[in-house]
Amino acid sequence: MNIIKLREELKRFLLEDIGEQDLTSTSIFPSTQIGEGKILAKEEGILAGVIVIKECLHLFDSSIEVTLHKSDGDRITPGDTIATVKGPIVYLLTGERIILNLLQRMSGIATLTSKAVRALNSDHTKICDTRKTTPGLRMFEKYAVSCGGGSNHRFGLYDGVVIKDNHIAFSGSITNAVMAVRENVGHMVKLEVETESKEAVLEAVDAGADVIMFDNRTPTEVEEFVCLVPKHVITEASGGITIEQLHEYGKTGVDYISLGMLTHSYKALDISFVTGWKDVRGK
Numbered sequence: 001m002n003i004i005k006l007r008e009e010l011k012r013f014l015l016e017d018i019g020e021q022d023l024t025s026t027s028i029f030p031s032t033q034i035g036e037g038k039i040l041a042k043e044e045g046i047l048a049g050v051i052v053i054k055e056c057l058h059l060f061d062s063s064i065e066v067t068l069h070k071s072d073g074d075r076i077t078p079g080d081t082i083a084t085v086k087g088p089i090v091y092l093l094t095g096e097r098i099i100l101n102l103l104q105r106m107s108g109i110a111t112l113t114s115k116a117v118r119a120l121n122s123d124h125t126k127i128c129d130t131r132k133t134t135p136g137l138r139m140f141e142k143y144a145v146s147c148g149g150g151s152n153h154r155f156g157l158y159d160g161v162v163i164k165d166n167h168i169a170f171s172g173s174i175t176n177a178v179m180a181v182r183e184n185v186g187h188m189v190k191l192e193v194e195t196e197s198k199e200a201v202l203e204a205v206d207a208g209a210d211v212i213m214f215d216n217r218t219p220t221e222v223e224e225f226v227c228l229v230p231k232h233v234i235t236e237a238s239g240g241i242t243i244e245q246l247h248e249y250g251k252t253g254v255d256y257i258s259l260g261m262l263t264h265s266y267k268a269l270d271i272s273f274v275t276g277w278k279d280v281r282g283k
Contacts, residue, residue, distance in 0.1 A: 001051065001143050009139065010056050013098045022094040035089035037275035039103070041076040045111035045269040048072050048147035049140065052102045053083050060091035072147045073110070082271065096273045105137070106144035107269035113148025113262050119243050122250035125257060128153045130238070132260035141263045153258055161191040162213075174200060178207035192236070201225050205233065214254070215239045223252040 039053065047070050054066040064087030070076060082103075085092055116127050128151040133141045142152050154160035163177045171177040174193055181191055192211035193204040204212045205228065212229055214222050216239035229235050236256040237249055249257055 001139055003055070005139060006051070006055055007059065009136075010052070010059060010098070012136075013102075014056070014059065014095065017098055018094060022090070025090045025093040029089045029093075031088055031090055033089050034087060035092060035275055036084065036086045037092055037273055038084050039082040039099070040272055040274050041080040041082060042078055042270035042272055044075070044077045045107055046114045046148050047074045047076050047082065047103075047107050048110035048144040049103045049106035050083065052106075052140075053085070053099055056095045056099050057085060057087065057091060060095060061087055063087065064091060073149075076107075092273075092275070100271055100273060102140060103271050104268040105134075105266070106140055106147070107271065108266040109141055109144035109263060110148035111269055112266045113145050113150040116243055116246060116259060116262065117149040120246040120250045120257065125250045125252075125254055126151045127246075127262075128236075128256050128258045129262050130258050130260040131156065133263045145262055148262075150262065151256070153256075159189075161185060161189055162194065163192065163209075164194045165196070165215075168194075174203045175207045178204075178209060182208070194238075195225070198225065198228065201228050205229060209233065211236060213238050213258075219245070219248040219252055222249060222254050226253045 050068050050070065050072055053068070057064045057066060064085060067084045068082070069084070070080065070082045076082065113127065120127055127149070129142055129145045130153055138155065142155060146152060154162065161181050163174065163181065167177050168174055171180060178191065178193065185191070190210040192213055193207070193209040194213045194215050195201045195204055196215050196217070201212060211234040213236040214225050217225065217237065222237045226235055234256070235254045236258055237252070237254045238258040241249060241257060241259060246257065
């Protein structure tokens with residue numbers, strides 16, 4: 001993750017939560033009172049986002065001690081200590097919820113991604129994400145996908161061209177849309193075309209697409225379409241694919257399978273902050 005952007009995002013999240021001040025913590029603890037705590041796993045899964053712990057707390061006080069006991073991509077089990085922290089209690093408690101919110105969500109995504117990769121069980125086909133992310137959290141969510149063993153699709157509308165059905169409908173044809181893009185976009189940018197039929201696949205190939213997506217196609221159709229695409233062109237299957245179907249899609253020879261569910265249908269992993277052997281997760 002871009003460290004500068006990470007810090008700016010964390011500042012924004014903290015400002016949303018704190019406002020003028022943490023009324024509870026500042027009313028109870030002087031800023032000089034030091035405490036220690038642990039971030040613990042309460043559920044099995046894949047960890048993602050440990051950089052958030054240090055960067056968030058250091059926005060309050062760079063002298064806060066953060067010791068990481070686990071790394072991103074590690075499998076964690078209930079009771080595992082992810083990190084220990086020591087510093088002013090008021091800051092540990094004020095930053096706790098933002099840290100946990102991100103760790104839990106990112107680890108949930110990494111865990112689901114890992115499950116998808118294992119279900120696919122392919123040496124060739126790769127799992128990747130989509131732009132179906134939570135507004136404001138895309139950087140975190142896509143990083144979490146990589147921690148789970150997945151790959152990232154484009155990060156936004158700015159770093160890759162994907163010609164979808166509505167682009168094609170408005171422009172009149174795949175060929176028209178591809179030609180217009182080639183006239184206006186530099187040679188360093190890859191161009192992907194979404195297709196739903198054999199005829200559309202062949203037109204995308206003839207038009208010079210770099211990547212061809214097979215949208216909402218069965219494994220049988222994907223296998224047929226892959227055979228129509230030259231080896232130098234990347235292929236992708238997308239649309240309504242479930243975990244249970246992944247292994248069958250992996251047999252088709254397609255290069256990538258993109259799954260929106262990785263970032264919109266995950267379950268946050270249970271992770272908590274414990275101090276003095278008492279759970280203080282906060283609500």
